Amino acid sequence: MNVPDDRRYTNDHEWARADDAGRVRVGITDYAQDALGDVVFVQLPEVGATVAAGGSLGEVESTKSVSDIYAPISGVVAEINAELVDAPQRLNDDPYGDGWICVIEAADAAALDGLLDAAAYSALIAD
């Protein structure tokens, strides 16, 4: 399972990657998309919505189940990946790239340091 080491991870299988401006791009992991199977629908958050770390950010539905997406970090949703509305399979095809879900303007980008690094997340999904 692919776990790039340029970002942080949650126990709920989201990834988060900060840019220099303190904006945090968010998605679900390769492990998550594989476990879900074919994604057919994504409920995206609204731009401008305030989200709290661990709170609901949206939903991903596959042919077999519905899963919540949780915010890895507190802040305000600055951008969403609207391409996912008509092409949700991008979550399967490229979970760390074209399958990104949203960008959060983080209240405190340093809070990312409290999330799992690639090694810790790899250990989590190896269990």
Place this chain on the structure above:
Amino acid sequence: MTLRRSPLDGAHRALGAKLVPFGGWDMPLAYPAGTLAEHRACRTGAVVFDVSHLGTVRATGGDALDALQAAFTNDLHKIGPGQAQYTHLLDDDGSVLDDIIVWWVDESDFHVMPNASNTDRVTAVVPGDDVTASRAILAVQGPDARARLAAVSADAAAVPRFAVRRVDVLGADCVVAGTGYTGEDGVEIAVPAAAAVDVWQAVLDAAVVPAGLGARDTLRLEAGLPLHGHELGPGITPLQAGLSWVVAWGKGEFRGRAALEAERERGVSRRLRGLEVDGRQPPRAGYPVLSGDEVIGEVTSGNFSPTLERGIALAFVPPTVDIGDTVAVDARGKPMPARIVKTPFVSRPAT
């Protein structure tokens, strides 16, 4: 409980299938291509499912026909040896204990095929032997199923719709029926367990794509076919499920008949209908169906339709709700507008 494994278990694992527990069996959910690709392969080409988890109860002898006639709702006198029939086993209250395919193989040799976990319910009412472990069942389905299967066995590929034949396939004594659960043309092949891997591999070599339970479910849903435990089960009668054609009123006694007659007399309290939403979000089993703010029914099965590229569902609604009516589905607090539509949602082109 230990999960039962199909004779093809090793073949599935070698292909990289994801296996899941289903009716007490460990069966493929999907192969690496994934559910959507497998679904589309069945609508446009040919796929093969391992459906060994279906039970086979073999009823033989002079009493077998009478026993089946008394147990099930449909009338075997509508068909004869060499044909297959869909039928129901009811409880005394008219509930569908199981939906079943009967393969009438020879004069006094019936293969009764219940759902995975319901085999004991059949052996309780039909004197016969549970031969499930002795064979695998391959369902080869799709518009190209027969053409591709012909490379393996021309005789198997030529078994007509709802016919049942004994066929030699690669030297193995098989029973082949023109049946399936996808809304496509195709056949189902009962193969002796020892020959199952060879026949499976030969079918794959004939450019037939393996498909799992995920695609089987989206295919049967598009075809508007019921699944026991969802559209059929405790408290659900064939009349509510819109399957009154499975009930042969003219044939005499069968279990559950009195309750069913009473229901026919007073009219059903709810009816299974198809519904379609505008977007891709799947209505799911258990979601309430709304008319305005009022809950009027419940979704029994729903998913994304890969063919229509929108959410579709089967749901119980009041009998007054008709084709073309607008309702809503409560998706975890968010109402999705939906239309009542005819089923099947997807039909194969007339040939």
